[in-house]
Amino acid sequence: MSCPVAKQQLTVLDQNPLTKRLLTPQCLEFLVTLQRAHNATRKYLLEERVNKAILLDKGMPMVNHLMRFQSNLFNILDLSSRNLCC
Numbered sequence: 001m002s003c004p005v006a007k008q009q010l011t012v013l014d015q016n017p018l019t020k021r022l023l024t025p026q027c028l029e030f031l032v033t034l035q036r037a038h039n040a041t042r043k044y045l046l047e048e049r050v051n052k053a054i055l056l057d058k059g060m061p062m063v064n065h066l067m068r069f070q071s072n073l074f075n076i077l078d079l080s081s082r083n084l085c086c
Contacts, residue, residue, distance in 0.1 A: 010028055012019065023031075 012023055
């Protein structure tokens with residue numbers, strides 16, 4: 001199944017009959033529009049995620065500070081040690 005999209009060809013690799021029914025030409029056009037509109041942001045966010053993982057692996061001070069803050073926040077929000085009555 002393929003769909004012409006602005007002088008380009010979009011090819012769906014999954015040839016399952018259900019896929020063919022679900023991915024109509026209009027749906028494929030919509031997916032292409034989303035890809036074109038948001039791909040740069042998606043790539044940027046994925047790169048930032050990798051960079052943050054590298055910082056975590058290195059144990060950078062800023063990240064350690066944020067992790068301590070998060071830990072303190074979870075301790076404050078821990079309701080298991082409080083006596084709550086219904």
